[in-house]
């Protein structure tokens with residue numbers, strides 16, 4: 591793989607990769623590069639690379655307004671696939687959200703730990719997406735087989751000029767609310 595120019599350039603590469611498995615493979619590779627450089631005491635500059643307004647996404651799943659999404663039927667095998675599909679979609683959004691906060695606000699000076707943490711989280715979300723895809727495939731389905739929620743990037747767009755707004759709305763409210771529903775999902 592070519593040598594990355596900066597952490598923000600790595601982030602933008604992930605954001606501009608459409609296929610979920612390819613996006614998460616690149617995310618893992620860039621996270622490993624960042625970790626290795628940090629462990630060796632080398633400096634990869636944060637840089638300033640302009641991220642896209644919307645991350646690249648595969649042609650499927652079709653993105654629908656949440657009101658148009660078919661109701662999930664809990665307990666049935668179709669309901670189980672629909673739930674796993676919705677979670678896979680959330681994980682892929684999380685991968686993009688984490689790389690986006692790095693690139694979008696690269697001009698805001700932050701301690702190195704800020705980047706370490708978001709790179710680590712993006713790496714973990716990439717793992718989650720692949721695990722969900724593996725589950726879907728084990729059940730004879732795949733990510734893209736069903737429509738998905740179109741509104742996921744809205745909060746990112748609404749907060750793309752304000753890092754504190756982004757931190758307050760995305761990780762502290764939306765992701766925290768996502769965690770609140772986990773017991774029921776399990």
Ligand SMILES: [Fe+2]
Nearest residue numbers: 681684715718
């Ligand atoms: Fe996750």
